[in-house]
Amino acid sequence: xxxxxxxxxxxxxxxxxxxxxxxxxxxxxxxxxxxxxxxxxxxxxxxxxxxxxxxxxxxxxxxxxxxxxxxxxxxxxxxxxxxxxxxxxxxxxxxxxxxxxxxxxxxxxxxxxxxxxxxxxxxxxxxxxxxxxxxxxxxxxxxxxxxxxxxxxxxxxxxxxxxxxxxxxxxxxxxxxxx
Amino acid sequence: xxxxxxxxxxxxxxxxxxxxxxxxxxxxxxxxxxxxxxxxxxxxxxxxxxxxxxxxxxxxxxxxxxxxxxxxxxxxxxxxxxxxxxxxxxxxxxxxxxxxxxxxxxxxxxxxxxxxxxxxxxxxxxxxxxxxxxxxxxxxxxxxxxxxxxxxxxxxxxxxxxxxxxxxxxxxxxxxxxxx
Numbered sequence: 012x013x014x015x016x017x018x019x020x021x022x023x024x025x026x027x028x029x030x031x032x033x034x035x036x037x038x039x040x041x042x043x044x045x046x047x048x049x050x051x052x053x054x055x056x057x058x059x060x061x062x063x064x065x066x067x068x069x070x071x072x073x074x075x076x077x078x079x080x081x082x083x084x085x086x087x088x089x090x091x092x093x094x095x096x097x098x099x100x101x102x103x104x105x106x107x108x109x110x111x112x113x114x115x116x117x118x119x120x121x122x123x124x125x126x127x128x129x130x131x132x133x134x135x136x137x138x139x140x141x142x143x144x145x146x147x148x149x150x151x152x153x154x155x156x157x158x159x160x161x162x163x164x165x166x167x168x169x170x171x172x173x174x175x176x177x178x179x180x181x182x183x184x185x186x187x188x189x190x
Numbered sequence: 191x192x193x194x195x196x197x198x199x200x201x202x203x204x205x206x207x208x209x210x211x212x213x214x215x216x217x218x219x220x221x222x223x224x225x226x227x228x229x230x231x232x233x234x235x236x237x238x239x240x241x242x243x244x245x246x247x248x249x250x251x252x253x254x255x256x257x258x259x260x261x262x263x264x265x266x267x268x269x270x271x272x273x274x275x276x277x278x279x280x281x282x283x284x285x286x287x288x289x290x291x292x293x294x295x296x297x298x299x300x301x302x303x304x305x306x307x308x309x310x311x312x313x314x315x316x317x318x319x320x321x322x323x324x325x326x327x328x329x330x331x332x333x334x335x336x337x338x339x340x341x342x343x344x345x346x347x348x349x350x351x352x353x354x355x356x357x358x359x360x361x362x363x364x365x366x367x368x369x370x
Contacts, residue, residue: 101349
């Protein structure tokens with residue numbers, strides 16, 4: 012995917028998005044096996060690449076929209092867009108994860124901006140992108156704000172995470188905001 | 191059969207609001223609000239036009255529902271109230287929905303029904319910590335019901351649901367027993 016460097020923070024390396032392949036499993040482990048990255052995810056860190064391979068095969072490859080965040084074509088994270096269930100096809104939620112060594116460089120913000128553009132172009136009828144971030148994850152909240160998402164409110168005791176019930180901040184990016 | 195009662199005194203006219211499970215024999219009463227053109231605009235379903243369809247709906251959706259109750263006024267169903275878990279992974283939350291026949295609007299009946307649910311649902315549904323409700327921004331009546339019942343408005347979710355073919359903004363409310 013082509014990227015316009017003029018819009019990018021000069022400190023951020025050039026990033027691209029592409030589909031995953033099975034040969035990305037080692038790169039995938041660089042974030043999926045890291046407890047610092049999986050802290051706010053429902054799953055525990057992977058320890059066995061075979062499990063990661065199974066996940067890529069059964070979840071990532073068939074997914075409606077799942078991309079590797081790449082630097083020089085090497086995955087350093089992932090970002091996905093999941094349409095809402097049932098009748099609400101105009102709505103989709105974004106999730107993303109980045110290898111720890113690549114935090115703090117504007118990469119996630121850039122990946123979000125690329126994804127917002129691609130999702131509204133590629134997904135029919137899409138009008139609302141949303142994302143939720145844990146109240147104790149201000150870094151992720153900042154990333155979403157920098158990418159242009161607007162905070163809508165705090166949903167209390169909204170999700171179960173590793174045996175705890177968490178408050179989440181809801182963000183949205185509307186098609187009408189994209190012009 | 192579960193029954194919770196409360197009495198409201200309103201201009202010397204006591205009303206007893208109770209909740210109970212539906213039976214197919216309630217179809218005539220169900221048809222009253224299901225066929226009401228004043229009620230259905232607020233709901234995703236279209237106005238029902240015949241009792242056969244309501245009967246089918248009761249068989250397929252109402253009776254098998256994990257938690258749905260008739261709102262009864264002096265023992266007679268005048269509406270319905272339900273609590274639905276929308277995701278398997280997040281057992282902590284469930285969504286409240288309610289409907290009442292239009293001739294009973296504005297009398298505090300729905301608010302009483304919601305309060306009765308609040309008194310029982312957290313014991314009935316294991317692991318439930320959050321009861322939420324999504325209301326159309328233009329449905330001021332329903333927002334008042336939730337506020338009077340003690341719910342907290344958390345924000346407006348823009349273009350959240352498709353309602354009658356139109357993408358609509360919804361107000362998110364929640365009730366957290368430990369906080370509200």
